[in-house]
Amino acid sequence: MRRALGRGWGRGVRAWVAGGAVLLLAIPMVVPFLYMVSTSLMDEFEALRSPPALLPAHVQWGNYPAALTALPFGRFFLNTAIFAGCVVVGQVATSATAAYAFARLRFPGRDRLFLAYLSVLMVPAIVLLIPRFLFINALGWVDSYAGLISTELVSVWGIFLLRQFFQTIPRDLEDAARLDGAGEWAIFWRVVLPLSRPALATLAVFAFVDQWKNFLWPLIATRSTEMGVVEVGLAAFHGLYYANWPYQMAAAVTAVVPLLLVFFAAQRYFMRGIQLTGLK
Incomplete structure (x- = not known):
């Protein structure tokens, strides 16, 4: 006892x-x-006080509408949502199909090709900015959704993540499906993908966060205010209101809210995916 x-x-x-x-x-x-x-939520001058105040003396809820109407943040949020949403769909689709090929299909040079894919991770992203811009400029896609989205649709990290997860799925399930007459596409669509929801949700959350806070590529690929995204808008807003910290923080808090909503919506699958997508 x-x-x-x-x-x-x-x-x-x-x-x-x-x-x-x-x-x-x-x-x-x-x-x-x-x-x-x-x-x-502070007054403009209260935020500059020394020592800094931890809590606002009088809550200024008006900072939010004032900050969000100083620039067309509604348009920025719409552009970012379209940009991030399309990239998430594209990366999940391309990563899942490529990862299944690398994990399950047998073809000459498969492992060498996979190592070549992984070697791309060692290339700094900033090195690829000029070739990417030249590519979309040649197609006439500068300052358009096509130019903003097209070069972000493939994620080498996503392929690696899903490949590692697919390798943990028992092959007996696929063999049983083959005995029932299922082809590779049917196995991928009806067996592998349903079992991979946690990993797919993990990739989707990471892809959404990465694109929502993407700054450098949208700055280069777009020129007009109508095609601006949230991060570029925040940078421009900082230049206009560099001394007004409450306005800047109000805009920044609003930019973070969609990330929190996405995480909480996918939290169950996301945490499960983190547990299951260990590197083997």
């Missing part, structure tokens, strides 16, 4: 210690965001 109580007490202590460690790690990540929200 005493041993059982001792073991239970020990597990409780370990749980408290683990929870405290997680809390200590979470505080440095959460505090800046909370201070950003607090600053967005």
